[in-house]
Amino acid sequence: RGGGGGGGGGGAAPGAAPLTGAAPGSDERVLLTAFDVIPAVAASRRMVYVATPDGIGVLDRTFRRWLPPLTRLGGYRGGPVTAIAADPVEDGVWVATTGAIAYYRPTIGTLTGTVVPGVIDAIVFDQRDPAEGAFVHASGGWTLVSHTGLASAVTPARLPPPEARVQSMTLGDVYRAYPALQATAPLLTRDAELRSWPVIAGTKVPDQSEVWLGTEGGGLFRVDPLFSRGEQYPFGLLETGAGALAPAADGVWIGGLGRSRVGRSGLTFASTDLQQWRWVGGSVAQPLGGVRANRLAVRGTTAWIAGDHGLVRLDTRDPTRALAWSAGNGLPSDAALSVIATAGGAWVGTARGLAFVATAPDARAARAADVRGPIARDTPVRALLLAGDTLWIGSDAGLLLLRGAAPDSAPRRIAVTDARLARPVRALARSDSLVAVATANDLVVLDPHRAAVVHRFDAVDPSLVRGINALAMDAKTLWVAGDGGVLVIPRANAASRILPVPAVVPAQAYDVLLDDDYAWIATPAGVLRLRRLSDGTVR
Secondary structure: OOOOOOOOOOOOOOOEEOOOOOOOOOOEEEEEEEEEEEEEEOOOEEEEEOOOOOEEEEEEEOOEEEEEEOOOHHOOOOOEEEEEEOOOOOOOOOEEEEEEEEEEEOOOEEEEEEEEEOOEEEEEEOOOOOOEEEEEEEEEEEEEEEEOOOEEOOOOOOOOOOHHEEOOHHHHHHHOOOOOOOHHHHHHHHOOOOOOOOEEEEOOOOOOOOOOEEEEEEEEEEEEEEOOOOEEOOOEOOOOOOEEEEEEEEEEEEEEOOOOOOOEEEEEEOOOOOOEEEEEEEOOOOOOOOOEEEEEEHHHEEEEEEOOEEEEEEOEEEEEEEEOHHHOOOOOOOOOEEEEEEEEEEEEEHHHHHEEEEEEOOOOOOOOHHEEEEEEEOOEEEEEEEEOOEEEEEEEOEEEEEEEOOOOOOOEEOOOOOHHHHHHOOOOEEEEOOOEEEEEOOOOEEOOOEEEEEEEHHOOOOHHOOOOOEEEOOOEEEEEEOEEEEEEEEEOOOOEEEEHHHHHHHHOEEEEEEEOEEEEEOOOOOEEEEOOOOOOOOO
8 A cells, every 4th residue: 555645734645546356347256235215326437426325326427337336345435425536537526535545457457546635525626637537626625636545635826717617517516507496306216116216416427407406215316307218227235234045047035134224125136247236125114124134035027025024025116015923813923934935935934933824826914824833833943945845944943844845844853863953953045956955164065865974075064154144056155254254175085265245255145046157145245246267166
C-alpha cells in the first residue's frame, strides 16, 4: 500500500495503492450481497454505478449487462455512502464512505483508496483538466485525490472556479431538471408486483434524458422522464445474508436470514450468469416477513421454506399466495430445520420430529389437517434426503430410514455397523451411488447398495470446518460447509482442501450448492459464487 499526504484543509492522509492479484470484479470469486436499497447512484455515458454499504454494482448500459459486483472480497471498505461520482475521463466511479474515498475501474479491475478525514459531501472535477483526479470536500476543506490514490490538500486558489466544475447529478439536480418527476416517481418505481418503492437517490446520464433512480427496497430503476416510463433493474440479494439454497433449471434460489433493512424478506432467484434476477418477497405482515430460511426446497413453481417460524409454502409466480404452518396449526414445532419437496407436498423436519405436509396446489389456507405425523416424536430432525422411495432422516437420534416414504410408516436404522451413524446427524448429501452423512464433526460416506462404508474418505478431517452445517456432492467432489469454512474433497482421491473463514469464505457457511460451473455458498455476508475447475474443485 502507498499514497501521499498533506496538511491543512480536509487533512489528507495516506491512501491505498492499486490492488494486486485477482481483479476486484473477477468472475472467479464473486460475493453477492443485498442491492435492494440503493442510497447512491451515478452514471457515465456507458456505465451506471450503484453503491451500498456492502458493495458497488455496475451496469453496462451499452449491453444492459451487470458486471460482477465489487465487495469486501475485492478490497471495498464499505460503510455508509456519503457521496458518489462517475469519472468524466475513464470508465470508473468514485465512492465516498465515512473518512475515505475509493476509485474503482470495473473494466480493468483496479481499486485505489485514500483516507480523507471527516464526512465527504462533494466530489467534483476540473473541466479544464479532468484527468488530474477528484476534488473532494470534507470537514470544511478540499483534497485533491489522483486516480492512483495520491492525496494532497488544496488551497482555495487551487480549486477550479464554479463554472469549470463537473460533477455527477444528484437526485435534487434531477428533480430540478424535471420538476414533474418528483410527483410521478411513485408510478415509475413499481415492481412486477405493482408495489411502489420510495426514491432515495438519482442521477442522469450525461447529455441524455435518461434518468436512473435508486429506491429503498426496490433496487434500481431506469426512467424516461419525458414519456413517464420506468423499468426495474433488480440485481443482488433481496436482503442481507443468505441461509439456504436450492437449484433452479438455469440458476439458484436463495433464502434470506430475515435481516432486510426495510422489513422485506423472501427469496432471490439468480441466473447462473448473474444477469437475470427475481425478488419474491413479502412484508413483515406476510408469512415471509422476517423469516430466516434454515433450508429451502423448490419444485416447479412451488417453494417450501423451513424457517424459525415454521414452514412456508410459496408460489414463486404469486408470492401473495403464501401459506404457513407452525405449532399452532399442525407442525410438531415452530422451528423447521429441514425440508424436502415431493409431488404431493413436503417433508419437514422440526425441533420436535418429522411431519408430512400435503396440500393441493390451489389451496388458499394452511390447515392442521394438512399435516401428518409426527414421526420420530420430540427428536430434532436436521437433514432430509429422498432417494427413490426411501426417505433418509438425519436426526439427533442418528441416521434413520423411512421405506416407502409414507407418513404412516415407522423409521428404522440403516443396516450398516458404524457407531458414528448413531450420533446426531447434521447434514446429508447424495450423488449417483453414494450417500454422505455428517455429524457435528464426522463424515461417513456410504454405499447403500452394498450396505457398507466407503473408507477412502476416512482420512478426511471434517473438524477443520468447526461444526458441519451442510453437505453437497456431485460426481466429482464432496463439499462440507461449516462455521470455519468449506472443505472441498475430490471423490477420486479424497485429498481435501479447506477454504477458510474469512480468507476465502467471508463468514460461516450455512449451505452449499453445486452446479456444473460454480459452487454457491450461503453465508451471513451473502452468497459466495466460486468458479469450479474441470475436476470440480476451485483455485
